[in-house]
Amino acid sequence: MRNLWVFLWLILMVLQLITYWLGSRWATGDQEVAPGLLALAQETNRVWEDYLPQQAIPENTSADEGIFERESLLMELRRMEESLKGSGADVDLTADLEKWFSISEHSLNQIEYIHYLRGVRWWMKSVFSGDQGCRIGRICLYPDGVSQFPCLVVELTGSPSSMGRCLKRANGSTRGWRLVELDLNKTATGESWWMLGSCRYVDENPL
């Protein structure tokens, strides 16, 4: 009699385990998708993409793909540079970058170049453009003793308030870049300010 109960108990335990396993298998990844939820998720992801432009680069990116990405970034930077040159700025960014590529070809891989270039693009696009009261005097790169990547140096002239707006934008997302120096000086005329800023790329895997 007692053995019968033990046997029943064991059978039930086994059934429980099997059912649990089956239930979890059926449930995994196959939950019902509510109508509209997929569209909402897609929209959310597009917003994220705009907000976080620096997508992580897949580890398995091939060398050709890397070079292609690098060159396209360089072209984009060149376009920005041309536009800044048109407004009288002294910008030789792409020339500096190409020089750096030629001397560091063997020490860095394409993914690291791409990360760095994306960071530079972010600075150019988000911080150094689009404010009327602030004029870019010079943007250049100079070698840094601490990092393998060159420091980004910028000189700005303008009213304190527009310079403040620039800094505020920089405050937004500087991941991977660390401030080296920020020097704000009142010009001799006393109406505008001149700013020298330099920052160093330290994080090789931003965002």
Next chain:
Amino acid sequence: MDSWATKRYNDQVMLPGWKAGWWRFGQPERWITVCWTQDRVSFCFWLKEAGKLAKALESKQLPACNLNARSYVEILEALTGKQTGKPVRIIWMLMFTPMETASGSAKAGGYPVMPDWMEACWKQLPLSLMPSFSCYGLDCIVKQLRDWDPMDNKGTGVYFEALGKGYFFGFGEQETFHRISRPAKLRADPDRELDADWCQQTRMLYRNRTGLELKRILLPWTVKRNSLVVVSGDIELIPVLSPVDVANLPGAGMSEALAFLHYCLLQAEEGEDFIMLEDPVRSYRGRSQSVSTMKTGIYLLACGWVLLFLGACQNFNRKSGQDPALHEDWNREKAEWKESNKRYRKHLADVSDNALPYKLVAEVAANVPQQLELERIHLWEPPVKSQRIHYLRVEGRFHDAEPNGEFRQWIESFKDDLGSGHEQLRLTPDESGLRFQFDCEVPRRGEFQ
């Protein structure tokens, strides 16, 4: 288990039974010995103190017809009196012989066959009131008598009466002979202590069993009544003192012989060579209890399994209800969203960490007093590769002879927030007022307050 006794016990009125607590170490132990014969039950309540002889406090006898689980519990309550609630250990002694068992044999499947009334009583008792152990009474008595010096002489037996029976024990070279008599056989002859026919029968049986001649029978506790040695046939009947030297034995309203029986039982606890009896009732009860627990467990398991199965079926239906491509898209978007969210969290943490220098410059430039003219704000990394600080220098001109409260307040406004202890303010008189230069160290990362 749903008997009256169990309920009573569960109400905490009854004794905690044999569960003696270790925290009572050092306190007197309380024992109840119960002697079960074919038609009578005797209870005795003992107090055992360390280093002292056990003391019998109370005793009680009951004929078989009056005993059931309820009266058993009541007697235990009455014996322990006001001390209910303290732990009590219970021992049972079964005074059965092969001739007295219902089926005519001493054991059935390893257990003694017990009378119906006894079985009924035991089955009604809660497990907590079952004894710590049970033993065969005759074994316990034999063990005590073997240590008694007068029994060393060959051909010596001992006879005493307890619980309406006469007990005879005699030892051979190896064997033990015992004889239990019905009450009607006792004391047929008032002049003699023992019936002559009974003595002769005993002598014959003793000789058959041990091969020795029975020469004398010791009669304990009869010294006061008749100290003369009586000869019955060839056998000397010798009144003697108690086999055990226990002063308080008769103190609980029992006859000396009955007290001796209980004493033997109490001593069995310390002995090693007595036969412990595995009473069938306890095994039966233990089994039935575990089966009932198992039954409940199985019902619960079965209910759980039904629910689980229903849930699993529901998931299964869901799977078959939608287009797999939709799920694929959904899973991809979900993974992407999770990844973006993760990146954003990292980003937020980093922004918060790196924002300090920029915010500091804004803080310095904001709320500049009216008489103050800022000329330079310089934030730079120290030449030594310190990962922790920046230097900050603020220069300007103050159009007044000396710094006023507003100026001090402005300095304090960002100095305090930084929490930096290394700062320096240099004031130099000028043709148009005061030149000032403020230097301090700024933590590189952190949340600017």
